[in-house]
Amino acid sequence: AESEAGGSFALWPPARPVARRRGGKIRLGLPGRRLFLSSRACQDPLALKSHSAIMESAEGIRRLKAAVHYTVGHLCEEVASDKEMQFSKQTIAAISEVTFQQCENFARDLEMFARHAKRSTINTEDVKLLARRSNSLLKYITEKNEDIAQFNLERKAKKKKKLEDENKNSVEPAEAGVVESEN
Template sequence: MEEVGAEEQQRFCQRQRLKAAVHYTVGCLCQEVASDKQVQFSKQTIAAISEVTFRQCENFAKDLEMFARHAKRSTITTEDVKLLARRSNSLLKYITEKNEEIAQLNLERKAKKKRKPEDGNKDSLEPDVDVGEQ
């Protein structure tokens, strides 16, 4: 019984830390907007934006979990995130572009890893052959 209580306490603490992090970030963003636009945000406004943001993130997390579960997967993929963002064209475009950038970087890293063992074997008299293009 004590284990359940300790687990709940740990989850509560983790949730509070996440809420505090969201509140801090929202506060920083509000400060940036305030200096750019010469407006002020009250503490209550920042708290309200933080709370709405946290709740929306919880909803997003539940939706992403359901999308993956519906596809009979236990892992959330970028396709799930794109599905979540489908109602915001600008967000969907941004996510798609970032996903393509990351995929390109991963391809470049894989290509470098393949080249390293070949570069280290310069004593060999055999010509370099790219196995991936056969």
């Protein structure tokens, strides 16, 4: 639409994702969300496809934000009852928004760590790298990782023993049948 000064203006937020070129990067924008892609990433059809899928799923993002807000609300209620204090709706909304943004940053960082290692899968080493600045969190993640590794080893050992027992039992009756036929 044309403004009175003769310039054009765009409605914000746009109804659909908008792509603008800015200094060698393409900026994809949705209401409250900006995503910058390098020109090189834009040449990769898979990168564009995944980013456009993210941008097109505004409903999914809205639902995820609602779930984070719901969880933060319940956590704030628990803290409020324990500490005998109250949180305003604005405070809960602010905590929810910061939490959601931090999760987005974590996801982006994890993706970059895996990509830097030339992997397409995020693993526990990436998560440890993300948590490296918080000693207590790093210690907790390391302990949980070791617990899971120990559990997996025990499960593998049980499975291996079970297979060996089954193989041993299936071999013994076959040998007994051979002995009977020789008599």
